[in-house]
Amino acid sequence: MTGLRLNRCHYPVTALGPGVRAGIWVQGCSIGCSGCVATDTWPSDPATEVSVGTVLGWLASLSGPVDGVTISGGEPFQQPEAVAELIAGIRAWAADRPVDVLAYSGYTLSRLRSRAGLSRLVDACDAVVTGPYARNRPGGGWLRGSANQVITPISPLGQARYGGEEPEGPRLQVGVEGDRVYLIGVPRRDDLDRAAEALRRAGVEIEEASWRT
Template sequence: MLRVHDFMASSRANGPGRRAVLWVQGCSRRCPGCCNPATHSFQGGRTLEVGELCSRIEGLAATLEGLTVSGGEPLEQLPAVLALLERLRRGSRLSVILFTGWTFEQVASLPEAPTLLSCLDLLVAGPYDATRRRPGGLRGSSNQTLHFLTGRYTLGDVLEVPEAEILITPAGEVLCTGVDGSGALAGLTDRTGEGPPS
């Protein structure tokens, strides 16, 4: 089982191309200024069977470039995340990007590191540091590091990814994603003088 904060079937601001995005629920790091504090609690979100989630992503695969896993902290649910990524790696051509608040050295020290890294095309590593905020190129702050683990992507591909996207659902809900999603929402609010529709 994986505790999930949210799932988006199509995004352009969470990696190159059209991607599904999985935000896991739960993060014990609590970086000051984290743009997604609703993902911190390990009691929030909902639990999903890994197989169910895999089937949903595989059903979308023909329309997607890849999957991005973010959070929350994916590595705090490593067994379930690995089960998901290993199945997708075996059964699809989807690329995989994973965001973690752990440094690359911390990731590399895990016993599961070889398996995890073999499932990823790009790892974005390191905690968000509000004092070094610099949204762009999939990084929220300049201390975060990019690790291209296959030849699938280059720094140029990453620099072309929009910093944010704003989506309005059929129900009128405003959703902001990307490394500067909250900044984009604040800008939208500033321009209109109103908050997003509730």
């Protein structure tokens, strides 16, 4: 199977789409939006590569419900072959169940549509959130970091889940792996610093933070 540069997987995710979701963050992004909350996903490190089959095996091992899969990063559309194989595997695993695939991209939809391979990858998703993060344009809503970003439903399932008024849900959730704490979601301005202060009061000191550059 194709190799995928992977930052991490997490389950359950409730802050990046409706329902209970599996989250997959790819490694590597050359866009480098100012104010990005995930600068740790920028380096395209070959050492992070795993097979797509490994990620699909993790997905198949989940014992709880999965209403959708959110693919973020990093920049998924800079690994189109691997991500296309991943989505095909998700479709095969989900069979006839209504499991939606939501993908994030720092590219605009028009740019993705201008390249045949990337346009096909868009069409493989149920919905996409596109556009670079713009720290001077707050108010993006639950699933968008800034107001310039756009949610586009692609499939009938995507239309049903993302085509109406933007849904609301939890902004942030916490994931822990060893001595690393992950804040998952699309924060509003200053949310992360408030979360860091809450962790400090709870006795958790943050030595390095991916949103501080």
